[in-house]
Amino acid sequence: MAAAPHNRWVILLTFLLALMLSAMPLPEYVEWGRPQWVALTLIYWVAALPNRVGPWQAWMLGLLLDILQGSLLGIHALSLAVIAYIIQLLHRRFRMYPVWQQAMLVLVLIGTYQMALQWAQTLTGTGSDTLLFLLPSLISTLIWPWLFVVLRSVRRALQVR
Amino acid sequence: MAHYRGYLTLLVTPVQWLVDVPTRVWMTVNSKITDRDALQQENGRLRSDILLMSRQLQRMDDLTTENARLRLLLNGSRRLDERVQLAELIGVNADPFIHQIVINKGLRDGAYLGQPVLDENGIMGQLVEVGPYTSRVLLITDNQHALPVQVDRSGFRALLLGNGSKQSLRLDHVPDTADIQVGDLLLSSGLGGRFPAGYPVAEVSEIVHDPGRPFALVRAVPRARLDKSRHLLLVTRQEPPLLDGPIADPVAAPPTASAPASSGSSASGGQP
Numbered sequence: 089m090a091a092a093p094h095n096r097w098v099i100l101l102t103f104l105l106a107l108m109l110s111a112m113p114l115p116e117y118v119e120w121g122r123p124q125w126v127a128l129t130l131i132y133w134v135a136a137l138p139n140r141v142g143p144w145q146a147w148m149l150g151l152l153l154d155i156l157q158g159s160l161l162g163i164h165a166l167s168l169a170v171i172a173y174i175i176q177l178l179h180r181r182f183r184m185y186p187v188w189q190q191a192m193l194v195l196v197l198i199g200t201y202q203m204a205l206q207w208a209q210t211l212t213g214t215g216s217d218t219l220l221f222l223l224p225s226l227i228s229t230l231i232w233p234w235l236f237v238v239l240r241s242v243r244r245a246l247q248v249r
Numbered sequence: 250m251a252h253y254r255g256y257l258t259l260l261v262t263p264v265q266w267l268v269d270v271p272t273r274v275w276m277t278v279n280s281k282i283t284d285r286d287a288l289q290q291e292n293g294r295l296r297s298d299i300l301l302m303s304r305q306l307q308r309m310d311d312l313t314t315e316n317a318r319l320r321l322l323l324n325g326s327r328r329l330d331e332r333v334q335l336a337e338l339i340g341v342n343a344d345p346f347i348h349q350i351v352i353n354k355g356l357r358d359g360a361y362l363g364q365p366v367l368d369e370n371g372i373m374g375q376l377v378e379v380g381p382y383t384s385r386v387l388l389i390t391d392n393q394h395a396l397p398v399q400v401d402r403s404g405f406r407a408l409l410l411g412n413g414s415k416q417s418l419r420l421d422h423v424p425d426t427a428d429i430q431v432g433d434l435l436l437s438s439g440l441g442g443r444f445p446a447g448y449p450v451a452e453v454s455e456i457v458h459d460p461g462r463p464f465a466l467v468r469a470v471p472r473a474r475l476d477k478s479r480h481l482l483l484v485t486r487q488e489p490p491l492l493d494g495p496i497a498d499p500v501a502a503p504p505t506a507s508a509p510a511s512s513g514s515s516a517s518g519g520q521p
Contacts, residue, residue: 104264107261107264108264108267108268110343111264111265111268111340111343112268112343113268113272113340113341113343114343116345116415116476119343119345120345122343152260152261152264155254155257155258155260155261156261156264156265157342157344157347158342158347158377158378158385159344159347161254161257209346209347212393216346221346
């Protein structure tokens with residue numbers, strides 16, 4: 089991987105967009121199913137460029153998300169770093185998977201992420217008593233193939249390295 | 250810690266600002282293309298509102314003086330006029346379990362931790378995180394929020410708890426014999442030292458007397474339009490707050506042990 093970095097701002101830009109999408113106000117009934125944009129984008133970039141985006145970058149991104157959402161400082165950071173680490177371990181296999189199989193892995197990862205968040209929220213007394221909090225992971229799974237295609241074409245068009 | 254955390258929000262203030270751009274553009278466009286008829290109608294409505302309110306204000310002047318005089322007679326504590334500042338909503342917490350909003354006032358505008366936030370109908374919540382330019386409001390419907398209130402009609406005091414639903418609040422530890430009815434207005438009692446006394450908070454919507462439970466189940470609907478108001482009021486208290494502890498202390502409310510004596514308390518502290 090001796091290639092010099094090229095067009096790295098694209099990565100930052102997509103993360104910024106993801107942060108904005110996750111802070112966008114939505115009607116209450118849609119809010120329960122809001123896809124985890126930041127986690128999805130992170131999964132894509134770690135799988136595509138594991139030497140550029142990894143747990144450290146995920147940690148910083150998670151801190152931003154924590155501040156943005158006013159959650160327990162560090163909980164998004166920790167969960168995203170774990171996701172990034174797992175994907176970094178698996179990225180060769182992950183790239184070979186067909187898109188639907190990737191989506192299944194995304195379901196598991198984002199499900200774990202939501203569980204971790206839910207634990208932290210229960211600690212601070214604002215947990216949910218239904219399993220409905222897992223809904224975003226299902227929606228994220230459905231969105232993954234489209235997001236994957238879009239981000240891949242962006243990466244190829246701009247030759248992000 | 251909460252103080253330093255406020256400065257961290259500087260990092261995400263641009264994001265919040267960007268997210269708010271479409272709404273602001275829409276509002277600008279909307280105000281530019283409103284037609285003349287609608288404006289005139291609104292103008293007429295506002296004029297009649299002003300008339301009604303100035304009439305109330307005239308009575309209010311009289312009552313305020315009388316109140317001050319009576320308090321002087323009773324050697325009671327003074328109740329000063331609060332200073333009010335207008336703030337605007339710029340963000341809503343994306344997590345459905347956390348009822349928080351972000352407003353465009355911060356340390357630069359004199360906002361402080363624990364400052365009460367109102368809209369035109371009643372109390373909305375308090376500041377839990379104050380950054381240089383923005384701050385975060387914990388709404389009264391959040392699971393973590395509690396607010397000492399008093400029934401306007403009878404003077405009965407209780408704690409109003411948020412329970413994570415946007416349209417309902419719960420009154421804590423209300424005995425079955427308490428003087429409270431559906432439709433009663435709940436005012437802030439000011440006992441926690443954080444919220445000013447006498448502002449409307451909620452209206453009692455449902456009372457269930459279940460023989461199997463030690464207390465009555467009382468639900469209330471918030472008066473403030475928590476999910477609709479875009480313009481909010483920040484109230485600055487002139488007197489120093491009674492309690493200067495961490496944020497979770499609005500719970501420092503009236504002892505519920507005094508609740509069974511509700512008829513007595515209404516005789517001594519309630520409205521005639």
